[in-house]
Amino acid sequence: MSADLSTTSEAMKSSHIVCSVRNLTVTYQTDAGDFPALHNVNLDIQQNQITAVIGESGSGKSTLALAMLNGIALPGRVTGGTISLSQHGDVLALRGKALRRLRGPVVGTVFQASQNAMNPLRRIGKQILDLGRSHGYKDPRILLREAQLLAKKMSMDPDRVLTAYPHQLSGGMRQRLGIIMALVLHPEILLLDEPTTALDLLTQSAVLQIIQSIHRERQLTTLLITHDMGVVAEVADTVVVLYAGRVMEEGRTAAVLRHPGHPYTRALIKAIPRLTGSLDQARPLEGSPPDLTMIPRQGCVFRQRCRYRMALCDNESPSLKQLEDGHLTACHWEGQSDD
C-alpha cells in the first residue's frame, strides 16, 4: 500500500507533508479477543490544507486522533506503524516531557465531547492559565489576552466567558472555547474531532466558518474528523474515507464528491440532504455501522453492505489504487454507475 502512495506525484509534494501516517494498526483488547480499530492506515496531511477524515460511528476516527497524540491507552495498543511529523520525528516514540510538548504546542486538539472537555470546578480563564504554566510561559497571562481576542472574534463577551465556569455556558460557547483552548498555544496542526456534532445547524455553520477563517489566517494545517459529508463539502480540501479502520478512498474533495470511486463513499454522499438537494432524496446508509467484532478477517470489509459485491470481494481485500492524480480508492469494482 505504501508503494502506491510514494508514486512520483506524491513524492513531488512531499516537502509539504506535515504529518505522515504509515501502516498504522491499533488494536483494542476485549473479552472476545483483540480487534483492530485501525488496520494498516496510511495518511498524509498536507501543509496549510484542511484534510477531512470521514466515516460512520465506530470507523476508528477518534482512535486515529488519539494515536496522533500518542494517547492510545489500554485496552488499546498500537501494534504497528509510525506517525511522523516533519519537524518532530515519530510521535509514537515520544515519552514524558517531549510528549507533553507535542500535545498543545505542536498539535492542538478540539475534542469530540468538547462539552465535557473542561474541568467543571475551574473557571475557563484559570484553565487557560494552567495551559500557559504547563507549557513554560513566563507570563501565562499572555494566553489570556490572546483568548480574549479570539473570543471577541468568535462573537462572545470575553470577560464573561473567561470568568465563567463551564456549566454557565451554552454548548456552542463551550465548543468555541474548546477551539480557543487549542489555539492559544499556537499549534502547527489543529486536530478537530467532530467539532460540530452536538450543535444545531446554525451554530454548526458558524463554528465551521470560524474554523475556516482561523485556518486561513494562521496558515494552519488542519485535520477535521467528521461523519457528515456536508461538512466535508463545505470546508475540506482533501478527504479520507475511513470504514472499519481502513482507508476506503482518498483524494481532493471536489474530485471525490464528483466521481466517488467507492460504493461506501457514494452512500455517504447520498445520505446528505444538503448535497442531494431535498430531504426525500436523501437516503440513509443501509445496514449497520461497523462493529469491531463483526468485521470480516478476510476479503473486503464493506462487502456485506455493498451492492456491487462480487466473488472476488469475499477472498481478497482490495488495495488502494489510483483513479486519477491523487485520488485513490480501495474497491474491486470498476464499472461506472450513475444511480
Next chain:
Amino acid sequence: MKGFWIRLVRRLAGGLIMVLAVSSFTFFLVHFMPGNPVQTKLNTLLESGTPPLQAEAQVRSMYGFVPHTPLYVQYFHYIWQILHLNLGQSISYAGVPVLHLLLKAMPWTVIMVLTGLFISFIIGIAAGVVASVNRNSRMGDGLTMLSTFLHGIPQFILALGLAYLFTTVFRVFPFGAPYNAAITPGWSAAFLASLARHAVLPIAAYAISGFGGWALAMRASVSSVLGDDYILAAELRGVTPAIRLRYIARNAILPLFTILTLSVGFMFGGSIFIETIFDYPGLGYMINSALAARDYPLMDGAFLMITLAVIIANIVADLLYTVLDPRIQRI
C-alpha cells in the same frame, strides 16, 4: 452568593427541626420507659418525707416536667425549657445544672473528634489517591487491603488494642486521664506537653477508625474521575502531571463531602467507647456514666449535645460543598 445564604437559612431551619425532633423523641422515651424514672424519683422524694410541693419543684428542675400534669402540657413545658437552654439538673452530680456539666465536657470531645476526623480525612484521601493511581500494583493492592481491614474493625476493639499495645506491652504513652494529675493545669509548656502526650492514643483511635472508609471512598471516586473526559482532555492538552493530579483530586474529593455527614455521626458515637477506655471527661464518657447512674437528665442533655454537634458539622460540610462546587449555586 444569594444561593449560599438561602441555603444556609434553609439548613439552619432544618437543624432546628432536627433538634426538636430529637428532644421530642427523648421526652417520650423517658416518659414511656418501663419504671418511669420521673415518677420513680417523685415517689422516692415523697417517701423520704419531702413535702409534695417541694418534691414536685425538685423533679421539675431535674427533668423539666412533672408526672401528673397532662402529657401535652408537660411536653410543651419541656420543649420550652430546652429552647431556653435549660436542660434540668443532674442526678448523679446532685444539684449541678446539666448544661454546666455538658459545657465542661464538650471541648474534650469536640477537639478530639475533629482532630481525629481531620487526620483521618487527610491521610485517607492521600492513601485513596495513591491506591487508585497505582491500581494493579503491589502498593495499591496493599493499601486497599489495609483500608478494607481497618474499616472493618469496631472502634472499641481498635481503642482497646491501641491502649493495650502502647501503654502495657510497650510503655510509650501514659494510660488514662487527659493529663498528668501532678501538673497544675494552665498555659505552662509542661502542662500542654502532657496534654498532647495523653491525647495521642485516643486521637489515633479516631483517626485509624475513620481512615479506611475515606481511603476506600476516595479510591472509588478517583477511579471514576480518571475516566472523565476533562481529565483525558487536560492530558492531551499537555498539562503538567501536578496540574493533572490537582484536577483529579479536587473533582474526586467533592463527592466525599456527602459522606462527611455520616462520618461525623460515627465519630461522635465512637466517643462513648474511646473516652471511656482512655478516661477522658468528654460527652461520651458522660453518657456512659449517666447510663450507669440512671442519670436521665444528663443522658438526654448529652444526646442533645451530640445531635447538635452532628447537625452543625453537617451544615459546615454542606456549606463547604457549596463553596467548592460552583455548579451548586444554580440550584
